[in-house]
Amino acid sequence: MRQTAAIQYQxxxxxxxxxxxxxxxxxxIPAFNERLSLATVLEALAPLPYRVIVVDDGSTDDTAAVAHxxxxxxxxxxxxxxxxxxxxxxxxxxxxxxxxxYVVTFDADGQHRADDIPRVLAPLELGSHDVVxxxxxxxxxxxxxxxxxxxxxxxxxxxxxxxxxxxxxxDTHNGVRAFTRxxxxxxxxxxxxxxxxxxxLSRVAELGLRYREVPVTVQYTPYSVAKGQTLLDALTIVWxxxxxxxx
Amino acid sequence: MTIGQGIFLVAVLAFAYYAxxxxxxxxxxxxxxxxxxxxxxxxxxxxxxxxxxxxxxIGRGVDLIIYLFMVFSLFHYAGNASRAKQLERAMTELIxxxxxxxxxxxxxxxxxxxxxRVMSE
Numbered sequence: 001m002r003q004t005a006a007i008q009y010q011x012x013x014x015x016x017x018x019x020x021x022x023x024x025x026x027x028x029i030p031a032f033n034e035r036l037s038l039a040t041v042l043e044a045l046a047p048l049p050y051r052v053i054v055v056d057d058g059s060t061d062d063t064a065a066v067a068h069x070x071x072x073x074x075x076x077x078x079x080x081x082x083x084x085x086x087x088x089x090x091x092x093x094x095x096x097x098x099x100x101x102y103v104v105t106f107d108a109d110g111q112h113r114a115d116d117i118p119r120v121l122a123p124l125e126l127g128s129h130d131v132v133x134x135x136x137x138x139x140x141x142x143x144x145x146x147x148x149x150x151x152x153x154x155x156x157x158x159x160x161x162x163x164x165x166x167x168x169x170x171d172t173h174n175g176v177r178a179f180t181r182x183x184x185x186x187x188x189x190x191x192x193x194x195x196x197x198x199x200x201l202s203r204v205a206e207l208g209l210r211y212r213e214v215p216v217t218v219q220y221t222p223y224s225v226a227k228g229q230t231l232l233d234a235l236t237i238v239w240x241x242x243x244x245x246x247x
Numbered sequence: 248m249t250i251g252q253g254i255f256l257v258a259v260l261a262f263a264y265y266a267x268x269x270x271x272x273x274x275x276x277x278x279x280x281x282x283x284x285x286x287x288x289x290x291x292x293x294x295x296x297x298x299x300x301x302x303x304x305i306g307r308g309v310d311l312i313i314y315l316f317m318v319f320s321l322f323h324y325a326g327n328a329s330r331a332k333q334l335e336r337a338m339t340e341l342i343x344x345x346x347x348x349x350x351x352x353x354x355x356x357x358x359x360x361x362x363x364r365v366m367s368e
Contacts (some may be wrong), residue, residue: 023355053354055346068351075350077342089343093350104305192339244268246328 016102021200024101025121030083031108032057035066037223042070042105044114050104057086063108084196090191095185103184107175111224116216119179121230123212130183130209133169134176134216141171141215147225153234163197165205169213173197173229176216183209193230195240249304251311258318266325275326282319 010242012108027050031038038054045052053073056064058080067074075093077086104125106112117135123129136143137154154173161172179187191199204211216220226236229237289296289312294306305311352360
């Protein structure tokens with residue numbers, strides 16, 4: 001009897017959402033005080049058949065309220081922990097859902113394009129790779145209105161990463177990434193703040209994951225530049241990585 | 248390079264190794280006690296620092312004390328950083344669990360969860 005009720009319910013649910021969304025792709029969006037840009041990002045993602053998971057990282061504005069207006073999963077940190085922690089929370093949530101096969105990360109500040117998501121997913125679906133990293137500097141990519149100092153910092157980060165992880169990459173701090181379920185399970189990001197980008201790449205190297213870059217578009221706006229990382233933040237990242245070894 | 252400089256460099260390198268590989272609460276306390284006793288003795292016998300400094304070629308006793316203080320400060324920093332990191336890990340875990348437990352699912356996740364619940368009853 002119960003079983004019949006369950007099946008009836010499921011059929012009804014399917015009837016309501018006929019275009020059975022691809023429950024196997026979770027797009028994780030960490031957001032801290034992104035009231036101004038989050039709605040635009042979620043509107044761009046809405047027509048796409050992916051499950052969206054917004055992690056509000058203890059925002060002091062109404063970021064969570066914006067997210068609640070959309071049919072997305074909303075997770076809220078009671079306290080601001082940092083982008084790395086927010087990503088890991090979103091990944092944990094995605095992995096709790098049994099249907100999840102792929103996890104995509106995406107920034108909330110509006111600098112990424114939603115139509116790049118199918119492109120980073122493609123190599124995973126072919127089974128040729130475990131991790132796909134978006135690159136704004138790869139051939140065929142577009143990095144629009146990058147401030148010169150920002151470009152220099154990103155180049156330095158690439159050189160540093162090549163030296164320490166031996167990964168052959170052109171862009172190490174791009175918010176668009178895609179992981180298979182197995183790869184996402186192995187990430188275990190413990191760098192709560194911005195050093196998580198380097199940590200993810202270290203994990204990729206350690207675990208010997210099959211990775212590749214895919215060109216994506218990054219559109220800088222005055223808003224995204226203001227929300228982005230400064231030279232001083234870069235120093236903090238280096239510091240976080242250096243002191244991570246203290247027991 | 249004088250003997251003193253050599254000792255100081257070795258001390259800093261040894262410290263780096265200690266902070267990243269060997270640290271434990273018990274050994275931390277032992278080092279604190281040793282440093283405190285050394286400080287106590289240097290106050291009681293001011294001549295010792297000068298004698299010791301001359302012995303290792305540092306020059307003045309005050310310089311030796313400054314060097315010792317620098318090593319002590321590094322040690323103290325590592326202890327605090329380690330404690331802060333433990334706290335941060337615990338806090339992250341707490342906040343993460345709280346966030347996951349109170350997450351608002353989208354309509355499909357909610358429907359799936361309802362189905363699972365009904366089926367398991």
